[in-house]
Amino acid sequence: MSQKKCFLIPALSGLLLSTAVLTNQVYAEETTVSTVAETSVSNLTTTAETVSQATTQSAVSSEASQAVPVASETAQTGAASVPSNQTSAASVDTAVTSSDTITILHTNDVHGRIEESSGVIGDAKLATIVNQERAKGETILLDAGDAFQGMPISNSSQGEDMAAIMNLIGYDAMAVGNHEFDFGLDQIKKYKELLTFPLLSSNTYVNGSRLFQASTIIDKDTTKVGDEFVVIGVTTPETATKTHPDNIIGVNFTDPITEVNQVIAEIEARAAAEGKTYQNYIILAHLGVDPTTPVEWQGSTLAQALSENSQLAGKKVIVIDGHSHTVQTATYGDNVTYNQTGSYLNNIGKITLNSAQVLASIIPASEAKTVEADPTIAAMVAQIKARYDAENATVVIDNSPVELNGDRSNVRVRETNLGNAVADALLAYGQTGFAHPTDLAVTNGGGLRATIAKDKAVTKGDIIAVLPFGNSIAQIQVSGQDIKDMFQKSLSAITQVDKTTGAAILDENGQPLLEASGGFLHVSGARVFYDTNLASDARILAIDIWNRASQSYQPLDLSRTYYLATNDFLAAGGDGYTMLGGSREEGPSLDTVFAAYLAQADLLQYAVINPNSRLVSISSSLDSDGDGFADYQEIQAGTDPSDGASHPDQRLDDDRAGNVSLPRAASSAYAQSTSVYPLSKPVSIPVRYQMSNSQQLRQLPLTNSKESMLALLLGVSLIGFGLYGARRQSYGK
Template sequence: MKKKTFLLPALSGLLLAPFVLTEAVSAAEVATTPTSEAVAVTADSSSTTASTAATGTTTSTPTTEASASTSAATPTSETTTSTATEATTVATSEVEAVILHTNDVHGRILEDRGVIGDAKAAAIIADERTKVATTIVVDAGDAFQGMPISNSTQGEDRAAIMNQVGYDAMAVGNHEFDFGLDQAVKYKELLNFPLLSSNTYVDGARLFESYTIVDKDKTVVGDEFVVIGVTTPETATKTHPQNIVGVTFKEPIDEVNLVVDEIEARAAAAGVTYKNYIILAHLGVDTTTPESWRGDTLAKALSTNAKLAGKRVIVIDGHSHTVSSTTYGDNVTYSQTGSYLNNIGKITLKSDQLLAETSLISAADAASVTPDPTIAALVADIKTKYEAENAEVVIANNPVELNGERSNVRVRETNLGNVVTDALYDYGQTGFSNKSSLAVTNGGGLRASIKKDQAVTKGDIIAVLPFGNSISQITVTGQQIKDMFEKSVSAPHQVNKETGEAVLDANGQPLLEASGGFLHVSGAQVFYDVNLEAGNRVQYISIWNPDTESYDDLDLEATYYLATNDFLAAGGDGYTMLGGAREEGPSMDSVFATYLKEVASVNLLNLYEEVNPETRLFSVNSSLDTDGDGFVDFVEEILGFDPNDATSNPDAVVTPPADNSNNQSETDSSGQVSSDTNKDSNKPGTPAVKTPGQAGSKQENQASLPATGSSQTALISMIGLGLAGIGFALKKRKEVE
């Protein structure tokens, strides 16, 4: 393999860290301010609501998702563009029924900032039931997994709360499988209401009920509600593959229409007419989801189903964590509340309208609500039990915020992703038969931030890594690594819904849509160009060589040892290109906790201070050639000098490629950027070519390093893997500014 010194070796990078970190500018976040939903409501919303237009089609599109942080679960920043009337008085006599709905609660049992919590939600639901006799309460999936307090009993405590609240039905979400297939099936026994999925099959038979009939007043004919459930086929890659062995997920639209046919046929045979349908969908509207699997596509299809003509159809969705409300045709209403009990959805049905009026009861609306005493007592007992189990302190004080914002860890490099992957890499140096070459973890597996200036407990660690995954090491080829990173950066661009323009990062490059499969890495650098088509974005990958303390070009035919979580190792999140010989290790949370203790013990956690350090993952424009010399900018940065500038490296002046029309970067036959022009100067023992941000060569800095074998050496090697790359990031930002 060809030797590289694009970035500083780990140890010299560490010495530069204080200077570089003070000069670095944090990557700009997408400036999205939550706006009111199409309809705003107060907790006492029976008298006054602002309603969506009763006719026509409103549009709704997600932007970024809310934080998964336990401490900062603010309302989601997805907004809705919709046509709304002015606030109007709703006369109780006109209201035929009310549907209250939740989705993607993910175990938010406790009230928190921006989170209503189960006790207040129960009080709101109870109050609504006193106002409208036909009040239906449903959930669109992902109710049990997500927070340590709920995970500690595999969601069973939350199931008990939902029983007490009195839900009428719930859809099966992908995360209902996270504690295993047996536990998913067990929920059917634990819940006092139906768990629905029309398209989940085992051995040719539906695993769950496909629908239920909710009839709140059996003395009234025609007020029944048919409730059909449907689950995202993405479950095949959105839970651990071992959790769904033998389970298949059929096409959502086909299966829902099939169930409608079955219900209508039976109704006709019995002389019964059903006027109201609720579709509990855990499908979502993410742009990364195949269109035929999306909730809005289902809603649109149902608006053209002749058997549903003249009937009310309410599609209540989840999965994408989107605040959304829209209508299709003259009879289909679509709604989603966001996530994490930031909101409770309220759908009001009037006797003279097919289209419903949607609104949200937000955490702010619920601020003055008195919690339901029964649920509050149940929650208190659950909290006491959980706290006793998870109060163990891992480190006494955390000097930096480790950012786990969903809209951050799923689109770009973050300090939390770096420290978690560093923990995996560190364990991989001694924990397996072979030393790990690199480590990756998926952004979707990082579910919470760790606060600054407070103790970090076992519960905090589990909040970050709530899935119970273990560390695995698999044997892979360089080609598999390249394919893996192509998958990681394959999401479409984020688009500003108001202007239609791409959302840009701090360096002026398009920002990817949030994807749970976005990878964080330790032991490698990846250059990619999101301006290109997905599948052809990765421009260059280098792998850290601890023996030479430098980066080597990725060799597509070589064998590497990849440390990761068992979810990805088994092909989760669509990483089907992975595989090969595999070794298992301990739980990820225990590996992470051990690493945090070690780093904190030598006061090095502050080296993770930069939230978006840009030291390992680089979004570049692969066609940008600022000086017009035929060598694109990012290649010159990798080489560490201008190939045409004799003063920067007299022995390395080269001729530009003859044809730069398609790709100006120097590449070999594999598509990897080649470093042949610099290989001689990078031989072990020779002074390293200086790179942006480098104060001196490896030899010049050697005197300042800790002695080999000291207590800090290993940790410095780990943490320094990416810090020197900040020089490159700073240069890019200056160009943008």
Template sequence: MKKKSIMFSLASTALLAPALLANHVLADGTTADEMPPVSRTEITANPATVETDKDVVILHTNDVHGRIVEEKNRNGETTVIGDAKLAAVLEEESAKTDQHTLVVDAGDAFQGLPISNSSKGEERAKILNEMNYDAMAVGNHEFDFGLGEVKKYKEILNFPLLSTNTYINGARLFEAYTIVDKDKTVKGDEFVVIGVTTPETATKTHPKNVEGVEFRDPVDEVNKVIAEIEAKAAAVGAEYKNYVILAHLGVDSTTPVAWRGSTLAEALAANEVLKGKRVVVIDGHSHTVESKPYGTNVTYNQTGSYLHNVGKVTYKTKDLLGNPTQITAKSVTNTVPNAKIEALVKQIKDKYDAENAKVVVENSPVELSGDRENVRVRETNLGNIVADALYDYGQTGFAHKSHLAVTNGGGLRETIAKDKPITKGSIIAVLPFGNIISQITVTGQNIQDMFTKSLGSILQVDQDGKPVLDQNGQPLLEASGGFLQISGAKVYYDTNLPAEKRVLGIEIKDPETGKYEPLDLTKTYYLATNDFLAAGGDGYTMLGGAREEGPSMDEVFADFLKTAKLEDYADVNPNRRTISISQADYEKMLQQGKDENPNEDLPNPGGVELPSRRNRGPVAKPAVYGAQANQMTYAAPKASALATATATAKSSSKNALPETGSKDSALLSIFGASLALLGLAGMKKTEDK
């Protein structure tokens, strides 16, 4: 940011800030003066006392996702800290008299495990009140139980939920910031704490939960609030030296660059207003453990997820950069839990266990893998069986039989263990979001676009920058919650190709004959899925056609498990539905299929355990084979995801989100060669998570 523009911004804000802050109204009609004292934002003159010489310690958590209960490994070592030991750690640090201690959270605190979901996160919110948190950022999953529940969190918590960039009808839904003063007799120990939420929330929770909610550009909004605070402080003779930015943004490579926590940290390091001040970015969302300095005064820290760690940033006297560390779960194995929190956790657990102990399957002969780094990357046995449950219901549960079923890997949250009973609780652990099954009417083109998006993630690389390969020697996709697990379809793809050309061919199962036929782009199909995707979640905006709805997914899955032959799902990564294959091998298989029966022109690669061509009967010639250049019907995508997302967010458009994988040939003919060039450039951009 240029110095002249900053001075202009500060000057104009200084004139307006007192009036704006004095009359600030939240989106739900609450004025700042009506907020509880702990949440009220006050900017007053600093007391005329000496500056503190104590250390400053910031303790922080992020992406806990309902890990209320401590977990241990077979060696007795703590692997998930749990709330009772978390309370003990926070209490021990806060009791130290040689430091000022701030306790904060960077979002996604309430939703996750069924034990927390059973109360929609409300019981965990009550636990957090006993831990003396100072502030929390709003994460995308805070919206998972609906907008009304988010507002209820605000009522339950005795500390503020913060988000500077979340708006309804032009007003902020949450407080943008709070000022924490640990000792009012000491000058210089105040913390300005600002919250910011990922704009990915519009597709990383159910779209109906954020109807009318707008997520503005994170960097712009944070810098705007900093300018307001500094202007107001100057007007009353105050000075703030400590800024804590609670960011639920993350550093995923699949997140648009403009929306990453690292981008925010870089922008804050370049902000002249913050020169000479301590700035720490406490981040979440990407579930990574990362610590890094930016410039001379910005410290970035993220502590992973699921209470595997507690983050700690320590500032020695007059240091501008903090020392970020992690308090690991293993290190607190022998820590005595906080007795009060332990009793609360036990009460919650006993009630939950009684409700969810009902056995659905006496014993699972196989492990069904819900590992995040597997189910979001490629076909898995858990994804197959859940999709099969949706497909099976779709044959009788709607007015029309479903042709295929899909569910997003990000919605599968737990592994089903081998040689153990499958209970109601373990099913809910796999499907914790309370989604219902939906059937939507789609075209073949919608299906083509859907799978293009599903397979459009960037590729994984190792620490040397080399591609990580799957079991077939093909480059492995980066984990994406939008990766689709499927039933009733076969999709052949090559990750060596550009994202928009990876889909080599698609076959759809005919529900009447049971035979697979090539996708017809002009045909109407019936797609069974969850209501999250049906509403355009995870950026699947090509869906959203006429819809029928059914029961909850966990109910459908439980019913299917009772009769399913689980031994059929023994292969963790079957590669028989979403089929990773090189284009060269695919074309060889096409030729092999022609040689077997020259009257058929349908792709049917061998070597992937597909039905024999000779037993399938004559079928129509497919309309398109995506990766064959001489048969391509794809158009270039719209402008790059990042360019679209940034421009939309800055213009304050509702639900501004990157559109990944869009293919619209009509745009090229309407807008001409210039837009085509822009679209081609956009092919190489990183897609959303």
């Protein structure tokens, strides 16, 4: 057996073993995330932006406004893809032992995760890991974009605290992500001044000139020849719709592949003129592999194109990507390696290379648990946290005249005044904040985490306690059928049963209460009548959408296109809402939108905690006046279901006969006299904002599944075979 084979077999077996081990570890930490897992099992896919969110909240139920990192789809045709549950840092360290080894550490889509938390490494431990690698040898540290915006603690300084931390840790370069624009064009220009390392984007132009530096040369050891790295930045053209339009006035994003190849040609021509040769290229991209992204803009397509670029033949090319929040490693052709770490500092990317090979991996949060936090960065984070806590004491409104109830057992089972208020804030923002006015808005009960007390001041901290996940508002186009499917899923939970008696637990209207689900949706701009006595796929009785022109409710048109505002988690298909995943516009952080709305709204309209006015739980067979029309039909038509008439309502008779088109307005005396089924129209208060914040992925083998166990057994066999071969080889020397 040759020496090369003796080396290769243990390395391959280590890869297989680490795949099985990491698979077990991922699911051990994510057992609470049932909704996404079930969706992935049935479809083998989930949306890319769902990838990340609940790892940061692994102690929290999956129905929160976060979701779970899962493995990504393999690369495009022509790529040899490595499983995304990559080798651990330890396995890479043992595989690459050459003295000319260079280590590249990288992050992407950190979104302001300054602090350590469950599943989040945090900047203090990131600094320690970086310093440990630097102590071993030549190390480069890079970021692939979307670092500054995301969590309220980072948003509070418009990303400047994050920039200061990145400077202190010692990043070498960073790509411009779409969310770098979220605090406005002036702020992103300020980042260029604040950062001690280059902010790169080759395809971002203002008035025909590049807004950012296109590339940089990193040469850590000037005494060595051949260790220089050409680093080129590129930004997703989706930025045009994935930050607030006001933030990118006059900014253009050109084709990524065309622009990167042009920069490569320029660099190679200049190098030839100067008698230099560059052997290593890093494309620092914020493109992603989300299937909703046009194929020509995806990082995988760029990687494939680079593998076919003749000017890069024989060179090592590394694509470090972000944007789709995907954990993925792949190889393209003979010389291109692709790596993306997921998001939210759940992982640190690690690429080790020497003259013989390039190996890509991730360092997961589980491996960082035992790492000591860097004291300098830890002290800096503590100082930022103290200032942030003080800012949270800022009063938004002097007194709340009502309690906005956010109890878990309430917001996850039925309509609540808090859910209505948050949904109304989304709808109000959507009237002017996007290219098209919003038709309806929804938010998930799992994203509502606290109650706003009555007769007390409401602070910024109170609002963040309600909406703690750093989500942003987003708007997507949906069909009427998508809306129906969305509400059917929202209302699909089983009903509650008394554990002692076995009897159904009923609400105040005598209807069975649903079991708590974080995916239960609160709504503005729509009305849904449903009967929990029926099977889950038959519960929806009727859906009406508020029509701004006629100022009335109109029945949902299944074939029509509507504009739906929601949070970015649901817009990306989170909580299993796969019918919503698609192209979207994005706006400010949800807490900012809600705070601005509360400061202007008449909160007395939310006096009833469970109004049952938008999500109307009602028996489909209830006919209070015995006129042959169910109560929900009369409420929907604006007639009185309890008028005691012995004959059918004429308006409903005409409607049934098709003689008239009934108005769906809140006009009947009944609607004005009851708090059980009021036909209230949606709230619409114009709110202006001065600044904005703004995939399907292959399922990992389940823990102890056949796939993971076969990988483990095969790895053990290969190790044994490799050791036997190595022993024979040593005897032959």
